[in-house]
Every structure is written in structure tokens, then in C-alpha cells.
Amino acid sequence: MIFLFFIFVEISAKSYATKENEPEEFLSTEALVYKHILTDYASDVRPGRSKYDGGPIEIMLDLYLFSILGISEKQEQMVTSGYTTQTWTDDRLIWDRDSFNGLSVISTKASDLWKPNLILYNSDDGAFKAYSQETRILIGDLAGGNVQWLPPALFKSSCSMDVKLFPFDRQVCNITFSSSTYDKRDLVFKINGDVTVDNGFMESEWHLKYCPASTSVRTTESGEEFSQHTFSLYLERKPLFWILNIIIPIMLMFFLSAGVFYLPVDSGEKMTLSISILLGQTVFLFLLAQRMPETSLTLPLIALYLLFTMCMVTLSVILSVVVSNVHYRSTSTHMEVLPGWMKRLFILRIAPKVGLYRPNIEGIILPTDNKRRKAHSAANFDDSCFSADSDPADFPAPRSSKAKPLAKELKPAIEAIHFITEKLRLEDEQEMVEEDWKYIALIIDRCLLYIYSAVCLIGTLVIFAQRRMTTEDPNWMQDKLCYTCINFPETDGC
Missing domain, CATH: 1.20.58.390 (Neurotransmitter-gated ion-channel transmembrane domain)
Structure with a gap:
């Protein structure tokens, strides 16, 4: 029995060695590119040169929304579903397309590559994750190692509520992303556009009127500066x-x-x-x-x-x-x-x-x-x-002898x-x-x-x-990109 066990182990080892050392003529083009760019690739190292002799890596971040699942006034929380599009350049992921049958794009597991480690900065559930699950990353040889990652997520962000005009109120809720590891010397955000909404976007109780994007710098107590990207949702209650x-x-x-x-x-x-x-x-x-x-x-x-x-x-x-x-x-x-x-x-x-x-x-x-x-x-x-006390002389003379006794008898009746x-x-x-x-x-x-x-x-x-809201804020004066894309998805730019 022991002899058979050793024979099985030896056969398995030879089979594994054969797969590892399989000749390149038996590999697909995508496998060859994968082997070419990911051999000796360090996923923990930031792309580009060091921060002492080079600039920060630019992250182009977009937000694509499916629906607003709910807004809790009591908990001051907004729950949305969608995904982010994170795009950056990794100069280590470059290959010659002509040498690989013109192949320009491949996909791989997200865990195989370096990622910007973004967090949902204003998370309300304590998880701070900017994505719900790992998805594959697209790698393109165009523009020198272009990487694109589209992780889906259920965003639970805090939203400070102004309920003065409830239920005729308007709220501005933000979804803010930032890096938990790299400061602005290593990583910065670049605005690519406003929030994009799905054609079948579900508004529920709220009407999404305007959804701009902006970048800013967050300074910590120790003086470190981190770049952050904010998507603002201008909402009007129905x-x-x-x-x-x-x-x-x-x-x-x-x-x-x-x-x-x-x-x-x-x-x-x-x-x-x-x-x-x-x-x-x-x-x-x-x-x-x-x-x-x-x-x-x-x-x-x-x-x-x-x-x-x-x-x-x-x-x-x-x-x-x-x-x-x-x-x-x-x-x-x-x-x-x-x-x-x-x-x-x-x-x-x-x-x-x-x-x-x-x-x-x-x-x-x-x-x-x-x-x-x-x-x-x-x-x-x-x-x-x-x-x-009346004097009898005051009374008129009676006509008969019976008058005087009769008057005395009527007195109690008249008093009654x-x-x-x-x-x-x-x-x-x-x-x-x-x-x-x-x-x-x-x-x-x-x-x-x-x-x-x-x-x-x-x-x-x-x-x-x-x-009636004041008209000082121009964002409330007209429905902009969000409203147009929801109701007229065929419009250019939606």
C-alpha cells in the first residue's frame, strides 16, 4: 500500500513539471502574453518610478449607478448600487502586439496586479470597501500598459440630512473615494466626467437631478495630504x-x-x-x-x-x-x-x-x-x-255685616x-x-x-x-446630465 502511494506521488510530480515546462508552441496567444508580462511581476509595488524622481500615478475614476436603493433620514445613510471604473497606466504591462498575433487586450484576476487600494471614505457601515467582490482586470497594450478595473459594489455612504423642508426637501449626498495607502505624492485622481446612470435607473422615492464629480485634498492630523474623489448626488424628494x-x-x-x-x-x-x-x-x-x-x-x-x-x-x-x-x-x-x-x-x-x-x-x-x-x-x-297695623277707619264702610269677616278670611289666600x-x-x-x-x-x-x-x-x-427653495444655487435651477440621461438615454454623452 505504501509502495502504491509513492508511485502516485511520483506520477503527479512529473505531470506538474510537464505543465510548468510546457513548450510555448502549445500555449495560446493570451497565455503567452500572460506569461510574458506577469513573470516576475510584483503586485505589491506601485507602477512607475519612485516618488523621489517621478510624479504620482494618475487614477481616472468613474462612477456608474444602477439605482438608489434607499435613503434613511433617521440614520442619515444613502445606499446605492453600481460599479466604479478605475483606469491607470502600469508601464510593466507592455508587450509588442505584432509579436503576439496582434493581441492588444487580455484579462486577468484582480489579485494578480497592483491596484490603487481605494476605500469609500464616507462609508456608513464601517467596511470602507470600494467594491463588493473581486472581478477581472482588463490590460491593454494601447497607450503603454493601460489597466481598467470595473468592480461592482453596494455603496453605503453617510449623508448629512437637512430635513427643514421635509417632505419637500432636497438633499446633496456624496460618495467619496480615497486611497488608504498612497498620499498625493504617489497617487492623484483625475476627473473624467460626472456620474453615469443606467438607462433603467431606479429612482424610488427620490429624483436625481444633478450628479457632478470633483477632486480635493484631504489633510490628516499628521500633515499628510491624500487626494480624494467625490461624486455628488443632488436629490429631490417625491x-x-x-x-x-x-x-x-x-x-x-x-x-x-x-x-x-x-x-x-x-x-x-x-x-x-x-x-x-x-x-x-x-x-x-x-x-x-x-x-x-x-x-x-x-x-x-x-x-x-x-x-x-x-x-x-x-x-x-x-x-x-x-x-x-x-x-x-x-x-x-x-x-x-x-x-x-x-x-x-x-x-x-x-x-x-x-x-x-x-x-x-x-x-x-x-x-x-x-x-x-x-x-x-x-x-x-x-x-x-x-x-x-291698618286703621279700620281706612276701609270703606261695608254694605253688610258679612263683609268684614269675609275680608279677613281672604287674606291668607291672597298672600299665597x-x-x-x-x-x-x-x-x-x-x-x-x-x-x-x-x-x-x-x-x-x-x-x-x-x-x-x-x-x-x-x-x-x-x-x-x-x-419654495431659494434660487441661489444654480444646480437646482435646471435638470442637467443625470435627468437627461435618465429620461432621454439616446442623448449624446449618456
Whole structure:
């Protein structure tokens, strides 16, 4: 058994030696080029001469986007899919095309060659990788060792969100690349163009308006300077979802709260309606809190509007309490009669202007004592003749002997009638006072209905008028390359 094992090892070694030393006439042209340029090639050494007697290597970087997968306002993160095109020159990867049957381009594993070691500088997931997986690299003999690498990636970059105008906001999110190894003396970026988008680009919630590219220099605390390349995405939110599901329901609830002042006090549902609307608004506030970043320094537009509506609904609850207090006011609880100035102000002046008219108003505004006496003449029967101190001589002479005993017998009955009529008179006066207070409460309610509705409308217009962006930034004035390439892919340059 051991003998057979050694025979197998010897045969394998001879087979491997045969493949390694296979004559060149049995190799393909691509294999010959591969053997020619990669023999003794050091993938850890930067192309070009040393930094002391030569310049930095130039990296031409392009970004090609497939879609914007999502933007999280709370986490301030943007997730995009696409790939980068990294192009540079490696003078060690040169061959004579005429000597290799005119072959000018080959591909090889990315791990076989030197790469610029780019990182996603503003990565949000801590990986900092500028690519998701290794792909093959194209090597071209044109222009002396041209190398092109197209690694795909899922970019998770941080994006500082300005949610002041949410959901009518516009954001600028950057995707920044830099080298983790070479400073600007060894490696620099060269702008080749703006971001390129796929013909089937998926925008989701955002509309991509403009996507320029720029280069800059990043200085570390130790004084080292690194070249970095930034792709900026100018994004405009599509607000239809938020308008239909958040803004319109909030508006409807807000204007519904004005009905509190049209609802009769006697129904007992004023407080119920106001508090129910207030509870509904707290639900919308909770939904917004789930989307907004905790580090935001500004109050979102929709949150400002919701806060305004909640304050107004709370005010409507307080005003409803005041109106209810006026409605149920009476002489038995407050010992107050409606003042004359209040009658003149509310009943005479304000009531007609708000569409309220009370019948027989002339007899209600300023009742006099004489009118009261005439209205209750039966109650003002003079019973002084039945006083114990009255002189019998003051009475007219009776026509019969039975008159005097009859008058004394009627005195208790007349006193009872006087008591009843006086009580009825007081009840009538108290009822009249209560009706006056109820009418005043109705007038106040109607005035508050008009004022509250006007404030709701004006406040809504003022708050949402802020959604207009300033026109100082020309990037927002017109849709440039990104918009053109997405909607008209046949345009030159897309």
C-alpha cells in the first residue's frame, strides 16, 4: 500500500513539471502574453518610478449607478448600487502586439496586479470597501500598459440630512473615494466626467437631478495630504406619498377641529371631539419621530405644521371650556346678571354680523322696572289693607255685616297667591338671565368658529409656502446630465 502511494506521488510530480515546462508552441496567444508580462511581476509595488524622481500615478475614476436603493433620514445613510471604473497606466504591462498575433487586450484576476487600494471614505457601515467582490482586470497594450478595473459594489455612504423642508426637501449626498495607502505624492485622481446612470435607473422615492464629480485634498492630523474623489448626488424628494398619507389627513383633522365651535354646548360632545382629534395627531407625531434624525438641528416643515395644529386643537379645548362656563352661567351659581354693555356689544353689534338674530330683541336688550311691573301686574297686588297695623277707619264702610269677616278670611289666600306670583316672577327673571348667557355663549362660539377657521387657513398657507427653495444655487435651477440621461438615454454623452 505504501509502495502504491509513492508511485502516485511520483506520477503527479512529473505531470506538474510537464505543465510548468510546457513548450510555448502549445500555449495560446493570451497565455503567452500572460506569461510574458506577469513573470516576475510584483503586485505589491506601485507602477512607475519612485516618488523621489517621478510624479504620482494618475487614477481616472468613474462612477456608474444602477439605482438608489434607499435613503434613511433617521440614520442619515444613502445606499446605492453600481460599479466604479478605475483606469491607470502600469508601464510593466507592455508587450509588442505584432509579436503576439496582434493581441492588444487580455484579462486577468484582480489579485494578480497592483491596484490603487481605494476605500469609500464616507462609508456608513464601517467596511470602507470600494467594491463588493473581486472581478477581472482588463490590460491593454494601447497607450503603454493601460489597466481598467470595473468592480461592482453596494455603496453605503453617510449623508448629512437637512430635513427643514421635509417632505419637500432636497438633499446633496456624496460618495467619496480615497486611497488608504498612497498620499498625493504617489497617487492623484483625475476627473473624467460626472456620474453615469443606467438607462433603467431606479429612482424610488427620490429624483436625481444633478450628479457632478470633483477632486480635493484631504489633510490628516499628521500633515499628510491624500487626494480624494467625490461624486455628488443632488436629490429631490417625491412628496406624493407623504401628501396623501400624512399631510392631507392632518389637514382634514385640523379643519375638523373647527367644528367644535359649531357643535351645541348642550350636546356634551365638545370636549370629546377635541380630545379625539388631539389623540389622532399624536399618532402622526409618533410616525414622524420614527423617520426624523435625532441629531437634527432644525424642525421639519411637516412637524412644524403638526405642532401648530396640536397647539390650535389644545386652544380649542380651552376655549370650549370657557364657552361652556358662559353657557351654564346663572344667578343661582354666579349671582350675576348680564351687564348692559355686554348686551349692547354682543347682542346688538356682533350677533347680526355673524348671522345670529334673536326674536323680540327690543324687549330683551334693556328691560326696565316699569316693563317688569306691567308684565307682572297681577303679582303687584297691594295687600296693605290686610296689614295688622291698618286703621279700620281706612276701609270703606261695608254694605253688610258679612263683609268684614269675609275680608279677613281672604287674606291668607291672597298672600299665597302673592307668594306664588312672586316666585314665578323670579323664576322668569332667572330663566331670562340664563337664556341671555346661553345666547352670549352662542355668539362667542360663532365668532370663534370664524376666527379659528381663518387662523387654520392662514397658518396652513404660511407654513407650506416655506417649501419654495431659494434660487441661489444654480444646480437646482435646471435638470442637467443625470435627468437627461435618465429620461432621454439616446442623448449624446449618456
